[in-house]
Amino acid sequence: MKRPGKKPEILAPAGDRERLEAAVRFGADAVYLGGAEFGMRSSSPNFGAGELDAAVRFAHGNGVKVYLACNTLPRGDELPRLPDFLARAAAAGVDALIVADLGVLRVSRRRTPSLPVHISTQAGVVNAEAAGAFYELGAKRIVLARELTLAEIARIREQAPPGLELEAFVHGSMCVSFSGRCLLSNYLTGRDANRGDCAQPCRWKYALTEEKRPGQYFPVFEGDGGAYILNSRDLNMIGHIPELVRAGVDSLKIEGRAKSAYYTAVVTNAYRRAVDHCFAHPGEPLPAWIPEELEKVSHREYSTGFYFGGGPGQVFSDGGYVRNWEVAAVCAGRSGPYAVLSQRNRFFSGETADVLEPGGDPYPLPLDPLFDETGAPIRTANHAAMTVLLKTDRKIAEGALLRVART
DSSP, X not given: OOOOSSOOEEEEEOSSHHHHHHHHHTTOSEEEEEOSSSOSOTTSOOOOHHHHHHHHHHHHHTTOEEEEEEOSOOOTTTXXXXXXXXXXXXXXXXSEEEEOOHHHHHHHHHHOTTSOEEEOGGGOOOSHHHHHHHHHTTOSEXXXXXXXXXXXXXXXXXXXXXXXXXXXXXXXOOOSSGGGOOOHHHHHHSOOGGGTOOOOGGGSOBOBOOTTSTTOOBOSSXXXXXXXXXXXXXXXXXXXXXXXXXXXXXXXXXXXXXXXXXXXXXXXXXXXXXXXXXXXXXXXXXXXXXXXXXXXXXXXXXXXXXTTSXXXXXXXXXXXXXXXXXXXXXXXXXXXXXXXXXXXXXXXXXXEEEEEOTTSOOEEEEOOSEEXXXXXXXXXXXXXXXXXXEEOSSOOOTTOEEEEEOO
């Protein structure tokens, strides 16, 4: 089979310093993160001015780029704060801004003209003319609308300026609204989704009522307990890297700035290894463990989104996640014959952990015998972040994740 084209960038989410370090450690080429304001994930801890400086230094020290989200749709009273925000971003050394609003784009080109701009998926770019227009206004990259098929992306790549980069989401939560432009949260809670404060009412449970029958709730379809009619499946394109590359996608974006460091590490690692495998062994299927990794993070039912036509569909049965695995501990180093573990969720002596190290294949490891930090034997690690000593000859890499099945 013909070798794929240019190897795409793996772009991982970084909601805080811990998640940034996880993304870098497990193979991201670039990360995207938010500052103290103007970002679409106000629920994430994000990065203040000093924290942003440190984050950029850390990422750049490890050869990883940093893209700063400035992708809300700010109101007029917010705009006076924008120039200083942009100046601080430029001073911190971020590699690009991610913007959605034409006004923000205009201000950024005036205030920080040397700072590259990526156009957010919030802009809803679905054709080459729109992509070209943003390019003429100074954009370096377009984050494509999530509603596009692979064929439509290939057409944009063919018709758009050659110097314009294309980025596409490949994994994570899907928004029920076009390119994330939703007012449902505003209507129901007063929280503005387009300024980073979405309450995610699309994940709530709904039933039908009739005005003359107050208090009576009718399921939207046959079944018990109503329906989650707006609850989209999650996106998962791990098995379609070659198709994305052939369509002309330059950057593979993982959703999830509000998700855990464990999620960031596992998903980033899976896509890193998938891309590397596709380029080292073109035409060969992925090793089974790579897609299986994505079953070891909390997720909704998976789909391939809009890439092959149709849509992701909804999960009607419930609004919850599939959680068959959880991270038990993170390896904090070694002390003599012991691996030093930092507990994350309760685990027991005698269980078998599935260990994931940066750049390595996962492997099983018996969790026995266990000791507390004083050296006393224990049967259960049940205190948050407690130090646990595992006696083992296996040299476990610092930062390795130990997971256990919870089916």
